[in-house]
Amino acid sequence: MGEGIAGRAAAGTPVAPAAAPSAFGQRWRHLDKSSWVWLLAIAVLLFLVVNPLFRLLLASVQEQDTGAFTLANYAAAYSRSRYVDALVHSLVLGTSSALLCLAFGLPLAWAVSRTDMPGKGLIWISILGTFVIPPYLGAVGWMLLAGPNAGWLNRFAIELTGMQKGPFNIYSMPGLVLVTACYSFPYVFVFTKSALDLVSSEMEDAANILGCGNFKATLSITLPLVLPAILAALILVFLEAIALFGSPALLALPGRFHVVTTQLWQFFEFPPKVGVAAAYAMPLLAITVFLFWLQRRITHRKGYVALTGKGGERRPIKLGGWKWPLLGYCLAVCTLSFFMPMVVICQAALAKAWGRGFRLDNLTFDNLYFTLFENTLTRNATINTFVYAGSAALIAIALALCIAYIVNRQLVGKKLGNVLSFLTMAPFVIPGIVLAIGFYAAYTRPPLLLYGSAWILILAFATRFLPIAYANSNAAIRSINPELEDAVRILGGTRFTAIRRVVAPLLKRSLAGAFILVFIPGTRELSSAIFLSSINTQVLSVLLFDKSDEGNFEMLAAIGVILVLITVVFILIGFRLMGRDFMLRRTAA
């Protein structure tokens, strides 16, 4: 599908050999040498995204054994109302979680970025902690909090009001939406916050001078300025919600409904129907295309340039008495997503037998000690997890930045630009299981034999989270006025000089944010890792998931706690090393 277009375009860009040698020589001299980097980026994109996607498309129209062309897979994938229902459930889940994420993430981002609300550090750390919790671990925590019969919240409610049955049921669509939103809203928070950090107070001042109150200025000036970031985050959250496997498997099945991913899983039952699974995944791709089109429609031809290089001051808005209700709201969100589930999980991690509940004689550190020091499997998996996630984040960001720059500065044609940005975003919507199969099909045969090595995991993670890196880089680059670079070019600098001396320093902070945004999901990525990891390349998320179907809840919680703790510590050390107080510094980079 995309390969043809991108492939042709790659060949058709300026370096393609021209007919006459002299003409070629002339073009060579005038060629901006930086083209090589762009071409390389496009080639990598072909390798990481187009090839696996192409294999997937191919699988959807092939008979499994013979390879003959067929549409039977599509017929099989949509033949039952059950299968179609699952698609509808996924759409409901995606839309509702995206809206809930907005309700959670936006006020928090604004509060932390632009106001003088107290306790910002605490809120920031809790959101970081939330983001680090793998969604299925959070789901397990919530099962214990809001299980209809014995959930802590229900027991508390019964105790308090004397009602017959507790009001909460996590095994339902609202329950699944809540859990999904809890572990996705950090995307909205981080995207919006990093965009808000760049908006100068002068714009709000101008509104104030013209007689506009703080509230109105925020709504009509500040928020519209960060609209691209919000939209990008919403799309990511929507796509993540419909591609999620762990939480639906834990919550939707007992709630007696299917979503796309749990349905997909059944196509992999024996005998696995890869073709049907591929066909079933196609609407997800169509949805991605549609969302992109929508995003373009909304942000088309409006200026979102906030970073002009002309100075600008950023002052916190004084909230007065309003700061307490706002803090209360922030804390409430963090309680739902972080504090309550973590209490439950820590209880299990520190228990000899968690079914016995809180008791001093039930307390032990053995689970944690065993996981970290005695079990070589978990120890190696811990190291692998962080090495892979880190490498994947670096690769994804380098690539995303290149593509975002190419597209925004229109270094290639507009059409090709659109194709590139679609391709960069496409991996996110492919459920990890399916992406893994695509990767598998593409890179397990010569000349690119990657299976069994760490590279296949690193590249799969990088591909899977490329959209996050891209959405972030794109929003960041959009906010930089091209005049800044033009000034360098006019003064005789090359494009690379412009990028190195002007763009990169301005982007440093966004990039640090982007790194974390890819690194964290990398540490908790499950669905693609299940199929691609092998004995020497185990990662914690897979071990964690294994434990969940081994019924060994104490160990599951212990691994979860270790994953969360180490990730948070790593990130904090990272900020220290970068020499910046990432959380609270308010001036632009």
Add this chain to the structure above:
Amino acid sequence: MRHNAIRCFLALLGAVLTIAAAPARAEMPAWEQQLYDAAKKEKQFTVYTAHYDTETIADLCMAFDKRYPGVKCNFVRTTAQVAYQRFQQDLQAKLAVASVFSSTDVSHYPDLKKRGLLMQYQPHNLAKMVDSLKQYNDKDNYYWVTASALVVIAYNNSLVSEKDAPKKWTDLLDPKWKDKVSIGHPAFSGYVGTWVVLMRKLYGWDYFEKLEKNKPQIGRSINDTVTMLNAKERWVAAGPEATTLLSRDKGNPLSVIYPSDGTLLMVSPTGIPKNAPAPNAAKLFVEFMLDKEAAEVQVKNHQLSVIKGIKPAPGAKPLEEIKVMRPTEEEITKGIPEVKEKFRDTFGI
């Protein structure tokens, strides 16, 4: 190796007194020595297994390494479908990774055998196997039962007294267990699939129509029932004996009942892939699995012993005293796809 009569005698004595305590072991039979020597040249091998939890297979590998120094046992522990999928992936990629393939889904084996992907071998230790299990081995010697476990009624004993606990499968249909039963899903778990086939065989599909009136909680794996009982979210379950008792060993308030109308016996075969990179080590491992040390490790982890003469773990009922049942191979292979569909119709997922 030095051959010395006195050493040999002492070693034998040691082996009789304590197993695996003495560094010098009893003399291996010639075939075993031969396999061991050949395996040493292969240095290491990999087991794809769905038979055990991670701890048990780690214990088994450790015991193997101790008995056969110089041959390293690696393992990849996953669920049955993932193990099968990986094995297929390896084949497609022309990568030979697994030397031993242990799935809990019995329908995998006839398929692999038919496609000529398994190696023929007659284990010497097959003679040691419990007689009642021998019928589940492949008659052409392409795969052998190496693990066996039970599906039982489990309950949380802090919520349900032993007197009130269900005694047979039909007791789970009693309205007093409304909103209190936990089961797994046949599409996710081979154990649950086989259990559903057995219930259908015993009581007809009516059993599940009635069970649905009690609104059971449906997880994926059969092990999910253990989590639900521990969380007190559900009180009684059709659950796995091994995982439930392992969790009880830690102090969790769980108990099991062996249903009087028939405890489900699960047998899980092992095969050696034809393209096994370490065929000799694989054969040695299969022999090891059919020998005393492996049986003892399994029993300690609440699996059943597949060989004769091993005492059950404390707290577990000896197999002879339990009325076990198992649908025939054909009923299972044919029945599981059918009941998956019917299950989805009845329970809506």
